[in-house]
Amino acid sequence: MIKKTVANVQEACEGIADGMTFMLGGFGLCGIPENIISELVRKNIQNVTCISNNAGVDDFGLGLLLKKHQIKKMISSYVGENAEFERQMLSGEMEVELIPQGTLAQRCEAARSGIPAFFTPAGYGTEVAEGKETREFHGKMHIMEKAFEADFSFVKAWKGDEAGNLIFKGTARNFNPAMCGAGKITVAEVEELVPAGELDPNQVHIPGIFIQRIFQGEKYEKRIEQLTVRKRN
Amino acid sequence: MALSKEQIAQRIAKEVKDGYYVNLGIGIPTLVANFVQNDINVEFQSENGILGMGPFPFEGDEDPDLINAGKQTITALPGASFFDSAMSFGMIRGQHVDLTILGAMEVSQNGDIANWKIPGKMVKGMGGAMDLVASAENIIVAMMHTNREGESKLLKNCSLPLTGVKCVKKIVTNLAVLEIIDGKFHLLERAPGVSVEEIQKATEGDLVVKGEIIEIKF
Numbered sequence: 001m002i003k004k005t006v007a008n009v010q011e012a013c014e015g016i017a018d019g020m021t022f023m024l025g026g027f028g029l030c031g032i033p034e035n036i037i038s039e040l041v042r043k044n045i046q047n048v049t050c051i052s053n054n055a056g057v058d059d060f061g062l063g064l065l066l067k068k069h070q071i072k073k074m075i076s077s078y079v080g081e082n083a084e085f086e087r088q089m090l091s092g093e094m095e096v097e098l099i100p101q102g103t104l105a106q107r108c109e110a111a112r113s114g115i116p117a118f119f120t121p122a123g124y125g126t127e128v129a130e131g132k133e134t135r136e137f138h139g140k141m142h143i144m145e146k147a148f149e150a151d152f153s154f155v156k157a158w159k160g161d162e163a164g165n166l167i168f169k170g171t172a173r174n175f176n177p178a179m180c181g182a183g184k185i186t187v188a189e190v191e192e193l194v195p196a197g198e199l200d201p202n203q204v205h206i207p208g209i210f211i212q213r214i215f216q217g218e219k220y221e222k223r224i225e226q227l228t229v230r231k232r233n
Numbered sequence: 234m235a236l237s238k239e240q241i242a243q244r245i246a247k248e249v250k251d252g253y254y255v256n257l258g259i260g261i262p263t264l265v266a267n268f269v270q271n272d273i274n275v276e277f278q279s280e281n282g283i284l285g286m287g288p289f290p291f292e293g294d295e296d297p298d299l300i301n302a303g304k305q306t307i308t309a310l311p312g313a314s315f316f317d318s319a320m321s322f323g324m325i326r327g328q329h330v331d332l333t334i335l336g337a338m339e340v341s342q343n344g345d346i347a348n349w350k351i352p353g354k355m356v357k358g359m360g361g362a363m364d365l366v367a368s369a370e371n372i373i374v375a376m377m378h379t380n381r382e383g384e385s386k387l388l389k390n391c392s393l394p395l396t397g398v399k400c401v402k403k404i405v406t407n408l409a410v411l412e413i414i415d416g417k418f419h420l421l422e423r424a425p426g427v428s429v430e431e432i433q434k435a436t437e438g439d440l441v442v443k444g445e446i447i448e449i450k451f
Contacts, residue, residue, distance in 0.1 A: 027281040028304040030297065080357035089356060102322025102364030109319040121367035125398035128363060170298035170315055171282045177317040222297035225304040228289040
């Protein structure tokens with residue numbers, strides 16, 4: 001067994017520097033690496049490019065980095081629900097590249113899998129296609145999209161073991177698996193870290209080979225963005 | 234009378250057939266789930282990674298790790314499954330999802346759709362909409378026939394940045410049910426008490442009216 005555990009979030013984030021590109025898992029506030037985001041804020045890393053489906057809300061998730069003007073560029077598919085984001089984007093303080101959600105996921109997976117580029121129909125005929133190579137397959141037009149290049153992938157899982165194997169829960173899985181192994185170094189934070197042998201190999205979602213560092217997060221707030229419930233009769 | 238948002242959803246629900254996997258967008262499309270007949274089997278996909286999405290949880294049962302693409306807390310029905318975003322869009326691009334229902338700001342008569350950006354005003358992003366409209370065989374747009382200024386949303390050409398080209402086949406608005414055939418809007422049904430002339434007036438694009446236009450039934 002090759003051990004991937006590190007003691008804490010500080011050790012997990014060793015080597016991060018200004019100007020780097022980070023991938024961060026999560027959909028909205030669901031399944032985001034909360035402890036790592038706090039560390040990025042604490043270390044005040046500057047001029048970072050973030051690849052993340054969303055940009056958090058004003059006072060949580062990536063919104064915390066936004067507030068401190070740490071983000072130079074965001075690559076996302078949907079950035080509503082964040083007033084500060086909209087302000088920095090419209091004023092030109094921050095660069096924003098909006099891309100289709102499936103393309104975002106596939107560009108992560110391609111980076112992980114050694115596929116430099118691929119063709120997708122998403123965005124053909126729109127401004128997303130501007131400057132990109134197009135090609136027809138089976139009578140339909142596609143655009144060429146490239147794999148991401150990132151210095152670090154930061155992901156969050158439900159359970160993990162010392163070997164870096166990961167299991168996700170519910171829809172907190174989202175972009176996390178595709179980002180594992182997609183950056184030069186993948187750091188996973190988990191709610192529960194167990195010794196090797198305790199996870200059933202049949203149930204592992206992401207094998208430890210894609211993970212370089214794993215640690216148990218100190219605490220999880222798991223904020224709900226849109227609480228919607230039914231009344232009990 | 235023009236249809237309410239609930240009635241638009243109710244009419245669209247009639248297009249949902251037994252055995253369909255369906256992706257519902259945010260807004261009116263989300264309401265469609267409430268009107269699907271009880272005697273058919275349908276599974277709802279939410280692109281953030283669930284098939285077999287159920288209703289909102291009971292108060293106190295909400296789980297922050299279980300949300301839909303609108304970031305609302307939801308439940309999972311028996312037979313549900315979870316998966317990651319890459320697989321989710323594999324399902325969508327691979328045309329395994331039978332029906333996509335989404336909202337729009339504008340639709341053109343050749344089936345172009347715009348729903349993600351108003352330059353200089355509103356920039357929220359396309360989310361999964363571009364992947365959905367580029368791949369789905371069966372797309373229904375749910376929207377109001379005109380915008381807040383009373384201007385038609387069914388146009389000759391879209392004025393806003395496009396989400397996809399030549400992809401919309403059917404549109405259900407508060408005034409009518411329309412189909413796009415050979416670059417024109419074809420009027421199929423009209424809202425109860427709404428005249429063909431009123432629909433014509435609210436439609437900027439070319440509108441084809443053939444024979445008797447029946448009223449929408451629920």
